[in-house]
Amino acid sequence: MIGLAVLPLEGMPEIEQDDDLAGLLHEAAERAGGLGAGDVVVVAQKVVSKAEGRIVHLKDVEAGDFARANAAGQDPRHLQVILDESTRIVRMRPPFVIAETAHGFVCGSAGVDASNTPGDGTLVLLPVDPDASAQALRRRLSELAGVDLAVIVSDSFGRPWRHGTTDVAIGVAGFSPVRDLRGVRDRTGYELRSTRIAVADEIACAAELVMGKTEGIPAAIVRGLRLGGEGTARELVMPPERDLFR
């Protein structure tokens, strides 16, 4: 194996609703030398959401009693938006909320973000169906580049027990997000019984290292992987009854 390259897609404009995100990604990739067969294009959720118009203006939001009671000095409409995006509150220390989303993801603020938004008083929500977003980007980018690509829509999630966020795949298209080594033997002949690797999340992490939240680099190419199969990021969601860590 000759290893991986992780290339930032630089020089993209601020993304607005109905922008041709695939076209802009393709132009940026052309400036970085072009896309190759098997490349994984990792795109930050923020720009996908913006292109899809997943923006809420606080002036259009009315906070309910629960949001007003738990806003802890922050704008209660912000908490209301988070609650509206939540199917379950996992932990709460007002005004901070860890929530489960309709996709099954567990993350801070149900994925609602106030940074890198289109302006004061606006919040960005997760895409309605990030796997569909990834699939649409994959189809159009593969068409533009004339090669078969994979796409990840990524976001930065916190986690228990450890400091800091790491990026995860919330949308996947063109490969199987979990590499299953069950039944495979290691070099000593030992069967790797329970080894399943969340490669999609690891690829999202590799991409984050060149993306940068402050420099306006919303996407990266990860090149050199040998991925296979098909799958969605929904497969990365662990069913509660099988989740020993929960």
Next chain:
Amino acid sequence: MIGLAVLPLEGMPEIEQDDDLAGLLHEAAERAGGLGAGDVVVVAQKVVSKAEGRIVHLKDVEAGDFARANAAGQDPRHLQVILDESTRIVRMRPPFVIAETAHGFVCGSAGVDASNTPGDGTLVLLPVDPDASAQALRRRLSELAGVDLAVIVSDSFGRPWRHGTTDVAIGVAGFSPVRDLRGVRDRTGYELRSTRIAVADEIACAAELVMGKTEGIPAAIVRGLRLGGEGTARELVMPPERDLFR
């Protein structure tokens, strides 16, 4: 930015106790074109533990009552070793255990591993002090290569809510493992209030993508990062009282 390269260190022998791991890593790196200033060398915990003799032979273990009561058909001595490595049982579904280790890490089987061990009836434990392991490797590798390097000792951890393992840094030397963007402003001028990125874990993930548990590639170089500061993997452990996700 020109991006990152992630290069596997191939052709290393099986590591045994008291092997010169830094020397073997350096030889493998020479075959891969050599080490450069600022490179991060990511080394799988398994080979660090083996070189440090962190091996337990089951024949030397006597299972206590608790291990025998909870072995669920497995060898109770295996569970006893896990208990001996644990400071706290976080979850238990016999024979599976999620435990906190003396380092403060929360992981499956307290990091005790039965795959890629030196032989039947042996288990590999986490290093006693993985930060010290990383620091020693860093010192020796930097000396051999004649350039200033960073080192991560990595392991594959499961996590709540999501399928599959991702790699994390359990030992760090030569950089600050958390990039702190608090107080930094995004492109729209919004202050990124609570954005701390666990770059060490993301680098470990990038490296895992080329390492492979079945191909016997126990290390990788991650090249092209601009890291700074100093720190240890202990800083990645979230104090319980600040852990909203716990």
